[in-house]
Amino acid sequence: MRSGRLWPVHLTLGIGAAAMVAPFFWQVLTSLKSFTESTRTPPTWIPSWQWSNFAKVVEDTPFLQQFGNTVVMTTGRTLAQLLFCSMAAYAFARLRFPGRDAIFIVLLSVLMVPSQLFLIPQYQIVQELGWLNSLPGLIVPGMFSAFGTFMLRQFFLNLPGEVEEAARIDGASPFRIFWSVMLPLARPGLLALGVLTVLWSWNDLMWPLIVNTDPERMTLSAGLSALQGEHFTEYPVLMAGSLLASAPIIVVFVVLQKQLIQGIAFTGSK
């Protein structure tokens, strides 16, 4: 197809793209309106630039604490997953030990179970440990992932064996080989899993909603949903809050989109 004939493609994709961004465009406009302005019909297209809506979210709600909780939860879960999953993935892919494949299959079975089946006992464990309304309660169950292990194992399986063999002859221990030789080679896989985990963690709703009910201890997603219930009518303020809450992840996506897309394409091409 010559590029001159691509205009119908651009037209269709453009209409779709407009449908994708229009809600966000309206969110930004609404966040800059006053309350009475937001309820006007026909709607106003030029807002009166109420930047104070953003200040209001930060001042009137525990937004900053919730932001901090979300950052700590997301970082904690992601770093732990990268460490635990890559260690186990390397062992499952490259080391020989009795029971290896059986253990791997049992772990994979976790992927097939709907999360509701874990929730009640997980809640009880966290409750018994005294971790309700705390950061460990938010972080710890999300530190382990069967999916991440499966994904990284595929990466390790596909790496060449020569470097590893050379290090082994030099007398390096399996952990040393993993840490200094193989881990750097698996960087694309680690990045892809990292971005997926950040995304999944930042946006996670049900678990944070269950374990942290104190507004100061909530994450942004739970806080935002609680806010919707209380300040039902203050839509411009709510829009400002939701913009602030979702902006960081959008920035992460724009910066690391290649890795994220790779990770997702990978899940579809087993």
Next chain:
Amino acid sequence: MEGAVARAAAARAEPRRRLRDQEWFWGYAMIAPLVLGLGVFYLWPVVQSVYYSFTEWTLFGDSTWVGLANYRELFTGPENAKALKNTFVYAVWSLAGIPLSILVAALLNARGLRLVSFYRTIYFLPVVTMPAAVALIWRWLYNGDYGLINYLLSLVGVQGKSWIAEPSTALYAVVVVGIWMSVGYNAVIFMAGLQGIPRHLYEAASIDGAGPVRQFFRITLPLLSPSIFFVSVLTVIGGLQMFDLIYLMFGKANPAYADNKTVVLLFFNKAFEEGAKGYGAAMAVVLMLITLVLTVVQFRMQKKWVHYA
């Protein structure tokens, strides 16, 4: 003489055995944190949940064995039948997003197309945005009095409704948002699938005089069927477990709330708001069985339409 040979063999085997011992040790050591974590927080809880589904919990946290009582209650409650129906409706309508995603992927794959990464970024925004924020935006768009959607409809002379407060439209309004959120994600999977189709097939087809439409139905669609299968299994499983959007878009005060609950929303109500842990566990077990059956059915049916190259 023989002793010397054996000694030499043993000497050769010695470092190899040490190496193997080392490998065993490190193998177990390196999987230990993950096995422990998944065991405590995922594997054992499944066993516990199944056990809990046969028990009833008091307010003091004691549980008593009640046999199949939870399951009996599950199959007699009218609330459950409604939730199950809603869940199926949601899952089936979600599949409507698949043709859209294929279209987007096929267009993005057009040879010589520029701006691909620009479009990809735009289509991906709803995928990465926090569901709590997405729900809020759409609640406002759907608003019966001040919503943009009704305003735009009024321009073409259509009288809008209070889409998410109306029991008859609320679920479908959420389906639309669900599809909007997943088009970009699925399109990426389809793009990877499309890139696996060899170009020469299209070249051969155009020599034979097949137009783009014929090529699409004779080459693209059959060779994309593994990806379509993968995405539809994921979509159905995701649909059956729908929670976030429904919970976020219907406030408790919403008149459509009671009639439009899904199974997982009901599970959340029972297990964590009403504290009926045994009953909630039974719901989760039944949901798992339904998911399992539907996935097995999809895998069975794939023989009829999925072509692996």
